[in-house]
Amino acid sequence: RQMYHYGNFSQNFLWGVSSSAYQIEGAWREDGKGLSIWDKFTHTPGKISEHDTGDVACNSYNKMEDDIAALKKVKVSHYRFSISWPRILPDGTTKYINQAGLNYYKKLLDSLIAANIEPQVTLYHWDLPQALQDVGGWENETIIERFKEYADVLFENLGPKVKLWITFNEPFVITVLGHVQGAHAPGLNDRPDTLPYIVGHNIIKSHAEAWHVYNDKYRASQGGLVSITVNSDWAEPRNPYKQEDYEAARNVFYLGWWAHPIFNGDYSPLVKKSVLDQSLAGGLTKSRLPEFTPEEIKRINGTYDYFGLNHYCSVLAFPVDFGTTQHFEADSDRTWLETGSVWLRMTPFGLRRLLKFIKDEYRNPPIIITENGVSENGPVDLNDVHRKYYYEKYINQVLKAYLLDDVNIIGYTAWSLLDNLEWGVGYTERFGLFYVNRTDPDLPRTPKASVSFYSSIISCNGFPDPQAMSFFKSNLVISPQRKQKKKQAHFYLPHLVWVTLRPKLSRS
Numbered sequence: 484r485q486m487y488h489y490g491n492f493s494q495n496f497l498w499g500v501s502s503s504a505y506q507i508e509g510a511w512r513e514d515g516k517g518l519s520i521w522d523k524f525t526h527t528p529g530k531i532s533e534h535d536t537g538d539v540a541c542n543s544y545n546k547m548e549d550d551i552a553a554l555k556k557v558k559v560s561h562y563r564f565s566i567s568w569p570r571i572l573p574d575g576t577t578k579y580i581n582q583a584g585l586n587y588y589k590k591l592l593d594s595l596i597a598a599n600i601e602p603q604v605t606l607y608h609w610d611l612p613q614a615l616q617d618v619g620g621w622e623n624e625t626i627i628e629r630f631k632e633y634a635d636v637l638f639e640n641l642g643p644k645v646k647l648w649i650t651f652n653e654p655f656v657i658t659v660l661g662h663v664q665g666a667h668a669p670g671l672n673d674r675p676d677t678l679p680y681i682v683g684h685n686i687i688k689s690h691a692e693a694w695h696v697y698n699d700k701y702r703a704s705q706g707g708l709v710s711i712t713v714n715s716d717w718a719e720p721r722n723p724y725k726q727e728d729y730e731a732a733r734n735v736f737y738l739g740w741w742a743h744p745i746f747n748g749d750y751s752p753l754v755k756k757s758v759l760d761q762s763l764a765g766g767l768t769k770s771r772l773p774e775f776t777p778e779e780i781k782r783i784n785g786t787y788d789y790f791g792l793n794h795y796c797s798v799l800a801f802p803v804d805f806g807t808t809q810h811f812e813a814d815s816d817r818t819w820l821e822t823g824s825v826w827l828r829m830t831p832f833g834l835r836r837l838l839k840f841i842k843d844e845y846r847n848p849p850i851i852i853t854e855n856g857v858s859e860n861g862p863v864d865l866n867d868v869h870r871k872y873y874y875e876k877y878i879n880q881v882l883k884a885y886l887l888d889d890v891n892i893i894g895y896t897a898w899s900l901l902d903n904l905e906w907g908v909g910y911t912e913r914f915g916l917f918y919v920n921r922t923d924p925d926l927p928r929t930p931k932a933s934v935s936f937y938s939s940i941i942s943c944n945g946f947p948d949p950q951a952m953s954f955f956k957s958n959l960v961i962s963p964q965r966k967q968k969k970k971q972a973h974f975y976l977p978h979l980v981w982v983t984l985r986p987k988l989s990r991s
């Protein structure tokens with residue numbers, strides 16, 4: 484759990500950083516953009532710390548060159564960003580397509596490609612057009628058709644430049660923070676018993692329809708990959724010697740709700756049983772969890788090309804008696820550890836366990852970690868040692884999952900490129916590799932110490948063994964007699980170290 488592991492990731496491993504439209508773009512009313520639920524939410528008094536809004540954010544809409552320069556400095560191979568739905572379809576429907584919005588994203592894609600950076604594009608990172616919320620948002624099942632049409636517009640117009648797509652970012656957070664706790668837009672908290680499950684049902688179906696549009700109309704010509712990003716903590720039994728705590732940890736349902744229908748078919752038996760039991764305990768005659776029809780199960784199952792995972796921390800699990808409460812929280816037996824950033828505490832070991840769990844549960848899919856990172860708040864200190872520590876430890880655990888557990892991990896993405904609008908807490912919590920000075924109207928980006936640190940992990944493609952490096956250095960003097968010896972030597976080294984050093988070997 485604590486040991487350091489040396490070695491490298493696969494040769495084509497994707498190394499990236501991540502962002503999202505509402506958190507960085509600003510330009511909330513420029514060039515014909517419509518309003519989103521986050522525009523409305525942040526402009527509602529009392530919703531966001533310090534009354535912050537995304538009106539200007541990092542002004543990435545007007546500072547594309549600065550962002551590309553920052554990406555080049557980190558030396559990433561891919562950049563994950565999201566599209567603002569109301570920037571393309573101001574009222575959420577295809578009645579009017581805003582060409583200026585499309586042009587902005589085309590220019591961004593062209594600039595990335597020119598910089599040799601592979602784009603990874605998220606269709607929905609939480610900024611629903613307000614006009615769609617006005618007719619029920621994710622609760623109204625007509626949203627499935629709206630999302631499908633929106634996806635079609637993006638695939639048609641931007642698809643020739645994109646190879647990696649994500650339909651939804653973190654359906655769990657959309658559902659629970661937006662429709663149970665009301666801490667995120669649209670801020671609903673009046674029906675915690677039923678609303679999350681209705682919203683979740685429509686999101687899963689919307690995802691599947693978007694995947695099918697791509698599969699049927701665009702895959703042959705564009706050859707990209709489409710998937711969903713789910714978030715999951717790792718749940719560790721609070722007391723490893725207590726059977727009840729083990730069971731509580733297994734009862735945490737992040738993935739069974741979202742990944743199970745898409746990767747295995749239907750909600751997991753655990754999710755179905757938990758919601759049913761709690762519904763019956765409350766005197767209901769049936770489960771509050773909606774059912775998929777057999778045709779729907781079939782249509783949703785398999786709608787993925789890789790597994791997108793966001794992960795930040797672990798939680799301790801132990802049983803909690805919710806009695807007869809009819810509330811989402813009572814269905815998942817989940818208890819959070821206190822964290823530095825309220826919800827986040829550094830627990831690198833959990834990431835390796837989670838990756839292994841995904842491998843076993845979902846039949847070894849290719850996995851891209853689409854977010855992982857840490858925040859600070861309070862006074863600015865560009866020497867962000869805590870972030871260097873976090874990345875070093877977490878990425879090392881990813882390496883262990885790859886080399887020791889044979890997890891099919893194909894990419895890693897740090898959250899986030901810039902300090903940005905951290906949703907409900909505004910600009911007070913800073914996850915960026917780059918500091919954005921908000922007292923300067925130009926919003927300059929300044930690298931924190933973690934930039935060169937993360938960049939060197941990228942350049943090394945992991946954590947090369949210093950001993951292996953010196954072995955090879957001392958063996959670079961070439962003589963025919965030693966060739967055989969060297970061949971044997973690399974055989975005993977971790978095979979990926981050999982991949983990294985291969986250019987030197989073949990020169991010999």
Ligand code: GAL
Nearest residue numbers: 503652653656898905906914
């Ligand atoms: C994720 C979210 C990101 C970012 C991050 C850090 O849940 O997708 O947008 O805010 O958390 O809190």
